[in-house]
Amino acid sequence: MFETLQQTAFVQDIIILAKPALFNLYFALASIPMGFPFAVLLAIGKASPNRLFSLVSRGYIYAFRGSPLFIQFFMCYSIMLALNQSVWKPLGINHIMLHPLFLGPFVLVLNTSAYAAEIFYGALKTVPKGEVEAAQAYGMSRWNVFRIVTWPNMLRLAWPAYTNEMVFLFHATTLVYFTLPVINEQKDLMNKASELFERDYNVFLHFSVAALYFLLISIFIFWLAGLMQKHLNRHITGEKVRLFFKPRYLR
Amino acid sequence: MLESVITQITQWLGEDAGASLAYITNGKHMAWYASVRYTLIAAVGGAVCAVLFGLTGAALKQSSFLPFKWIGDFYTTIVRGVPDVLFILFFPLAFEKTVEFVLARFTCSSESLAVATGWPPCDAAQWYLRTGDYLTMACVSLGIVYGAFAANVIHGAMQAVPKGQLEAASAYGFTPKQVFWRFRVRQMWIYALPGLSNVWMLLLKATSLLSLLQIADIVQWAGRLGSANYFPGVGLVHPDWRWKYYFVLFLFFILMTMLSERFFEMLQRRASRGMALVESN
Amino acid sequence: MKRLVLSAVLAVSMLAAPVMASDTIRLGTEGAYAPYNYFDDSGKIAGYEIDLGNAICKKAGLTCEWVVNEWDSIIPNLIAGNYDGIMAGMSITDERKKTINFSDEYYPVAPSLYAAAAGHKVDLSALKGKKIGVQGATVQAAFAEQHYAADNTILSFETFDQSVADLMAGNIDVLLADGDPLTSVVEGSKGALVFVGDGVAIGGGVAIGLRKKDVELAKKLNSALAALKSDGTVDKLIKKYFEKGPFYSK
Numbered sequence: 001m002f003e004t005l006q007q008t009a010f011v012q013d014i015i016i017l018a019k020p021a022l023f024n025l026y027f028a029l030a031s032i033p034m035g036f037p038f039a040v041l042l043a044i045g046k047a048s049p050n051r052l053f054s055l056v057s058r059g060y061i062y063a064f065r066g067s068p069l070f071i072q073f074f075m076c077y078s079i080m081l082a083l084n085q086s087v088w089k090p091l092g093i094n095h096i097m098l099h100p101l102f103l104g105p106f107v108l109v110l111n112t113s114a115y116a117a118e119i120f121y122g123a124l125k126t127v128p129k130g131e132v133e134a135a136q137a138y139g140m141s142r143w144n145v146f147r148i149v150t151w152p153n154m155l156r157l158a159w160p161a162y163t164n165e166m167v168f169l170f171h172a173t174t175l176v177y178f179t180l181p182v183i184n185e186q187k188d189l190m191n192k193a194s195e196l197f198e199r200d201y202n203v204f205l206h207f208s209v210a211a212l213y214f215l216l217i218s219i220f221i222f223w224l225a226g227l228m229q230k231h232l233n234r235h236i237t238g239e240k241v242r243l244f245f246k247p248r249y250l251r
Numbered sequence: 252m253l254e255s256v257i258t259q260i261t262q263w264l265g266e267d268a269g270a271s272l273a274y275i276t277n278g279k280h281m282a283w284y285a286s287v288r289y290t291l292i293a294a295v296g297g298a299v300c301a302v303l304f305g306l307t308g309a310a311l312k313q314s315s316f317l318p319f320k321w322i323g324d325f326y327t328t329i330v331r332g333v334p335d336v337l338f339i340l341f342f343p344l345a346f347e348k349t350v351e352f353v354l355a356r357f358t359c360s361s362e363s364l365a366v367a368t369g370w371p372p373c374d375a376a377q378w379y380l381r382t383g384d385y386l387t388m389a390c391v392s393l394g395i396v397y398g399a400f401a402a403n404v405i406h407g408a409m410q411a412v413p414k415g416q417l418e419a420a421s422a423y424g425f426t427p428k429q430v431f432w433r434f435r436v437r438q439m440w441i442y443a444l445p446g447l448s449n450v451w452m453l454l455l456k457a458t459s460l461l462s463l464l465q466i467a468d469i470v471q472w473a474g475r476l477g478s479a480n481y482f483p484g485v486g487l488v489h490p491d492w493r494w495k496y497y498f499v500l501f502l503f504f505i506l507m508t509m510l511s512e513r514f515f516e517m518l519q520r521r522a523s524r525g526m527a528l529v530e531s532n
Numbered sequence: 533m534k535r536l537v538l539s540a541v542l543a544v545s546m547l548a549a550p551v552m553a554s555d556t557i558r559l560g561t562e563g564a565y566a567p568y569n570y571f572d573d574s575g576k577i578a579g580y581e582i583d584l585g586n587a588i589c590k591k592a593g594l595t596c597e598w599v600v601n602e603w604d605s606i607i608p609n610l611i612a613g614n615y616d617g618i619m620a621g622m623s624i625t626d627e628r629k630k631t632i633n634f635s636d637e638y639y640p641v642a643p644s645l646y647a648a649a650a651g652h653k654v655d656l657s658a659l660k661g662k663k664i665g666v667q668g669a670t671v672q673a674a675f676a677e678q679h680y681a682a683d684n685t686i687l688s689f690e691t692f693d694q695s696v697a698d699l700m701a702g703n704i705d706v707l708l709a710d711g712d713p714l715t716s717v718v719e720g721s722k723g724a725l726v727f728v729g730d731g732v733a734i735g736g737g738v739a740i741g742l743r744k745k746d747v748e749l750a751k752k753l754n755s756a757l758a759a760l761k762s763d764g765t766v767d768k769l770i771k772k773y774f775e776k777g778p779f780y781s782k
Contacts, residue, residue, distance in 0.1 A: 066452075066508035067501045068459035071470065075501055078477070078494035081701040089702060098703045171334035178336070178463070181687040181698065182668065190336060198608045203348050207341040215332035251453060278574030347612065377613045379558065465601050465609070475564065475571055478693035479700065481720025482566040484773070486573035488720055491697040 013196065013209040020192040021213045027173035027188070030105035031112055032166060038109060039116030043154075046121045057117070064114030069107070069172050073179035076107045100183060104176040112169045115251060116162060123158035124150070156232045163225035167218050168251050189213055274487060283472035289382075290469055293389050293458045298451060300394020305401025305450075306436070312406045323402070330399035338396050339460055343380075343388040351376050385464045397454045404446030408439040441522045448515035455507055459500075473500055556595045557749070559585050559740075560615035563600045564691045565713055567773040568621035568738075580773035581619040584638055587765055591756035604669050604690060607632060610741060616749060617742050621710060623671050623735035632741045635753050638766060639738035640779050642711040643731030644672050647699065647718055654706050656729035659684055665695045665704035671735040672708045700724065712774055 045057030064072065080088075080098055088094035096102050127150050135149045174190045182191065193210040197203065253276055261269025274280070311323030330338070351371040355364070359373035371377055378384075412435050420434045421427070461468040477493030480486060561569045561581060569579040577598050589596035599615040610618050610632060623641075624634045648654045654662065660683045666673040668688035676686050687704055689695040696717050699707040707714070711731055718725045742750050760766050767778035 062508075063501075063505055067504040068456035070459040071497055071500045071504060074470070074474075075494060075497035078491070078497055078697075081697060081703060082491065082494055084701040084703055094702065098698075167331075171336075174334045174336045181665075181689050181694070183685055183687055184681065190334075190340070194340070194605075197344075198605065201608065201611060203341070203344045207337060207344075211333045211337055211341075214334055214337065215329065218332040251449070278576065279571055280575075282571075282575030344612075351613075371613070380612075380614045462602075465605075465614070467600060474691075474693075478564065478691070479697055480566070481696075481718075482570075482716040483720070485566045485570050491700060493697070 009205060013206060017189060017192055017209055017213060020187050020189045023186060023188040024173045027104050027108060027176055028170040031108040031169060035109045035112040035116060038113040040120055042113060042117035043120035043124055046117065047124050061114045061117050064111055065118060069111050070175055072111055073107050073175055077103065077180055100176060100180040103180060108169060108172060112165060116165050119158050119161045119165060120154060123154040126157055127153040159229050159232055163222060167221050170217060170221060279476060283469065283476055286467055286469050286472050289386060289461055289466050290458045292386060293393065293461055294455050296390030297393030297397065297454050300390050301397040301401045301450065301454060304394050304398020305405050308398060308402025309405035309409060312402065313409060327399040327402050330396055335396045335457055336460060339392045340463060342392040342395065343385065343464060346388060347378055347380060350378050382466055385466050389461055389464055393454055393457060397450050400450045401447060404450060405439060405443050408443035409435050411442040412438045444519050444522060451511060452508060455511065456504065469500060473497055556597055557617060558597045558599050558615035560599045560601045560606055560610060560618045560620065562603050562606065562620040564693050565621045566716060580769055583769050584766065585619050587760055588753060588756045591759055592752050610743060616746065617740045619740055621738055622741050624737060624739050625671055625735045633744050633750060635740035635742060635750055636757055637737030637739045638757060641733060641737045644708060644734045645711045645714050645731040646728045647707045647714055647725050648705060648728045649702060650723055650726045652705065654728045662705040663687055665689065665698055665707045667692050667695055667709065675734045676708055
């Protein structure tokens with residue numbers, strides 16, 4: 001009797017938390033396509049021989065990797081708010097700039113691109129020198145060297161760590177509604193789970209279901225990235241590429 | 252002392268500078284500066300817990316007894332799949348409830364258990380949480396989360412200890428337990444340090460979440476100080492200054508990161524004394 | 533192993549045990565709701581409720597201890613037992629009565645008010661497509677949800693201060709909030725903010741929130757509160773912080 005009740009409560013929670021899970025997914029999916037190119041630019045900037053580019057990229061990466069995302073969220077929201085009357089309103093974009101569905105991904109992009117840039121920078125440094133030199137010897141233009149040699153190598157080398165970063169980013173989406181105002185019923189997993197908890201004080205149920213969603217989606221990201229990994233390494237024979245869920249732990 | 256400094260400054264630099272200095276040294280600001288202690292305690296306490304959990308986790312992962320190995324792998328995988336925020340919120344709640352459940356088993360009379368409707372079933376089983384308790388639990392939660400990360404680093408580092416040394420040790424007649432503790436664990440620190448430094452940086456940044464556990468930490472006070480005040484009875488009337496305070500915190504954490512980097516560089520140098528094989532990367 | 537865990541748990545509980553002395557009561561408050569409760573310049577918790585709570589405790593022969601807790605988890609943490617009573621400008625409502633008990637009121641029903649930026653035209657009788665700000669988990673939030681959610685956007689904030697900041701910055705069109713804190717904000721804004729329309733009466737008076745099972749404590753606090761009401765202490769404090777009254781002394 002008690003068992004079945006618990007079971008239905010569990011199933012109910014899964015149904016209730018499905019929509020909030022979409023908000024976490026949205027924040028991650030909206031940030032990745034923007035964060036990726038920005039991170040590549042920053043990595044190239046950091047590796048650039050130009051002192052100014054290098055300094056700016058280094059400073060940016062250091063600052064955003066060196067401070068907590070939680071603070072970055074608070075800081076960005078209060079700065080955006082302070083600029084509302086003087087900048088966003090005259091431009092007529094105040095409704096967009098301060099909306100959590102925009103500002104959330106915006107801050108996440110600022111944050112994740114710093115982490116990802118460091119990963120790509122590390123990969124750039126380990127691109128085999130011989131391959132680059134060979135391409136130059138063939139008389140390729142600088143752009144072609146980058147496009148044909150450096151870029152695919154960098155991507156292949158950086159991919160496992162970048163996968164890891166995407167999972168971190170997905171987990172970081174929990175902080176959006178701890179810091180930004182909640183609009184109507186737009187709530188994410190943590191938000192909704194806390195709300196359910198405050199209704200009946202059942203600690204174990206609601207947070208476990210939220211954790212389950214995070215776990216499943218994380219595994220899905222690892223799996224999807226594994227497919228990509230296989231694709232990136234398709235030319236490498238002999239070495240077997242592991243497709244499986246094998247999380248890395250460093251950020 | 253402070254007052255005389257403020258009068259001095261006022262004389263040298265004028266009213267405004269004196270007033271600003273008086274403002275940023277009032278009790279409310281002092282409380283903000285003092286609240287840094289929570290951040291530091293949580294970071295250090297969390298790091299100690301993380302190393303303990305990390306060693307346990309790594310030992311489990313290392314174990315040749317399969318169920319232990321599974322527990323180790325399960326622990327590190329679950330923690331990696333779930334956000335740290337969730338753990339930090341969930342663990343104290345769950346722990347409190349568990350303690351109260353056990354207390355109720357021992358202290359509540361069976362009559363009170365029978366008629367109880369709320370939680371906990373009787374007053375004696377009530378556990379009052381104070382900042383100290385929350386702080387302890389925050390350390391443990393941070394330890395659990397980052398212990399999983401540390402477990403992986405330590406596990407990897409143990410594998411990196413040259414096999415020959417371990418074989419030599421057992422050839423000298425050390426028991427497997429001695430070989431593990433006196434050779435593998437002693438030697439692995441040098442290989443684990445770069446990874447552990449990375450885990451420490453993550454942990455340090457995660458201490459910004461303390462306010463979620465009702466601890467009046469630097470983030471909480473920054474919000475209180477920065478919020479606009481329109482009521483003269485409360486203190487200085489000022490508009491919304493939050494971004495300035497959050498910017499200070501932003502710089503504070505960057506500074507902490509820099510200091511940590513220096514510290515770990517020093518540790519690495521000390522640890523690698525007498526070791527020929529450590530590469531810089 | 534099991535025994536080890538058990539003894540560890542017991543050791544923790546031993547540490548916690550002396551805290552539960554019967555003559556100390558712990559009161560939860562928010563510290564961000566002037567003039568009810570706030571942090572003064574010396575960094576101490578202060579305000580109408582702090583003075584009143586201390587007076588009540590003195591009258592009832594108890595020792596008061598203040599615990600600061602964020603608003604959105606203030607009821608759950610009362611029930612979880614982090615403190616024994618809530619004094620945080622909390623209005624009596626039927627919804628809250630389902631989970632907690634209330635003492636007698638210590639501040640009468642005050643209408644909730646609407647504020648907007650000066651010169652910002654808002655027609656309360658036909659709110660449509662507006663951004664309405666409230667503090668989350670308040671009576672005003674529930675009211676806005678019920679009456680305005682269909683045609684407008686509701687933004688809920690963690691604290692009252694945050695909602696005011698967004699109103700000042702023009703991120704919301706109207707702010708619906710408890711009358712007294714809002715009055716101190718509008719008066720202090722030097723004309724930047726104005727009230728719009730008439731207020732609405734939402735919820736009951738302000739009272740101490742208590743756990744349902746603490747019937748004895750409720751009686752104790754109520755009799756102390758009644759004594760303070762009749763000897764004029766409550767009205768004196770209301771006069772000091774709100775410049776209103778008298779409400780309770782004859």
